[in-house]
Amino acid sequence: MAELLRTLPLADFAPLTGRPVRLVAAAPAARFVLRARGPAAAAAAPALGTPLPAIACRAAVAGELAALWLGPDEWLLLAPAAAGAALHARLVAALGGMAHALTDIGHRQGAMLLSGPAATATLNAGCPLDFDPEAFPVGMCTRTVLARAEVVLWRTGAEAFRIEAGRSFLPYVWRFLEEAATASAAA
Amino acid sequence: MLLIDCPYCGPRPEIEFTYGGEAHRARPADPAALSDEEWAGYLYLRRNPKGRHAERWRHAHGCGRFFNALRDTVSDAFLATYRVNETPPPPTIGPEAAA
Ligand SMILES: [Zn+2]
Numbered sequence: 001m002a003e004l005l006r007t008l009p010l011a012d013f014a015p016l017t018g019r020p021v022r023l024v025a026a027a028p029a030a031r032f033v034l035r036a037r038g039p040a041a042a043a044a045a046p047a048l049g050t051p052l053p054a055i056a057c058r059a060a061v062a063g064e065l066a067a068l069w070l071g072p073d074e075w076l077l078l079a080p081a082a083a084g085a086a087l088h089a090r091l092v093a094a095l096g097g098m099a100h101a102l103t104d105i106g107h108r109q110g111a112m113l114l115s116g117p118a119a120t121a122t123l124n125a126g127c128p129l130d131f132d133p134e135a136f137p138v139g140m141c142t143r144t145v146l147a148r149a150e151v152v153l154w155r156t157g158a159e160a161f162r163i164e165a166g167r168s169f170l171p172y173v174w175r176f177l178e179e180a181a182t183a184s185a186a187a
Numbered sequence: 188m189l190l191i192d193c194p195y196c197g198p199r200p201e202i203e204f205t206y207g208g209e210a211h212r213a214r215p216a217d218p219a220a221l222s223d224e225e226w227a228g229y230l231y232l233r234r235n236p237k238g239r240h241a242e243r244w245r246h247a248h249g250c251g252r253f254f255n256a257l258r259d260t261v262s263d264a265f266l267a268t269y270r271v272n273e274t275p276p277p278p279t280i281g282p283e284a285a286a
Contacts, residue, residue, distance in 0.1 A: 072195055072252060142249060143250070145202050145248045
């Protein structure tokens with residue numbers, strides 16, 4: 001019987017450093033999508049350690065857990081890989097009997113971390129969103145399109161973004177950002 | 188780039204959206220009671236006006252939600268957007284009303 005091995009799609013990609021842009025693969029994470037409304041959405045708060053953000057396109061953070069607003073009844077939940085099973089168990093217990101959908105998407109997508117003074121210029125090479133701090137403040141998150149690939153962008157700092165992309169899109173998104181970063185550095 | 192005002196997310200670039208056809212078309216309550224012509228009319232016939240048009244759009248690469256929009260089919264200007272459970276804004280908005 002063959003042994004199952006977990007492979008990380010960005011394992012062979014050397015981080016970008018020493019430029020106005022840093023690009024590194026994010027640590028393996030547990031990911032869930034929670035669809036819930038009203039009482040069920042409220043009931044998830046104790047399991048997460050924070051209420052689900054009710055404001056559009058905002059993230060709530062509780063320690064190493066994060067809940068990202070994706071839609072009016074849809075959140076992306078992020079946790080360290082080792083904390084995923086416990087989070088899942090807490091949510092199942094908290095939401096028992098209430099209408100909701102909790103889906104493990106931990107292996108569907110991966111993430112990279114982009115930072116540095118040219119981070120927004122690099123993103124704008126493939127994404128037309130306005131990254132002025134007024135329009136896209138720290139803590140804002142959204143599903144959007146980056147160089148034709150659907151991604152979830154989360155601004156975690158003034159010059160720092162987490163980029164979640166589908167697993168098979170990760171190498172493409174990485175190479176795109178790498179090339180855009182080189183152009184930003186040259187400009 | 189054309190910006191479309193998602194009722195949930197705010198103004199966003201058009202590449203995040205997909206078109207969903209004419210808005211406010213109610214499915215007949217009892218399709219079996221309809222003639223073939225009436226049923227075909229519900230399925231296939233659309234207004235296709237020149238000018239103000241109420242349409243469904245979906246913020247597919249954003250919040251994922253369907254919503255409605257009033258768009259001028261001549262100028263491609265979006266006059267208003269609103270949620271599916273809201274009534275269309277009165278026809279006093281847009282460049283024609285200002286004229
Ligand atoms: Zn939206």
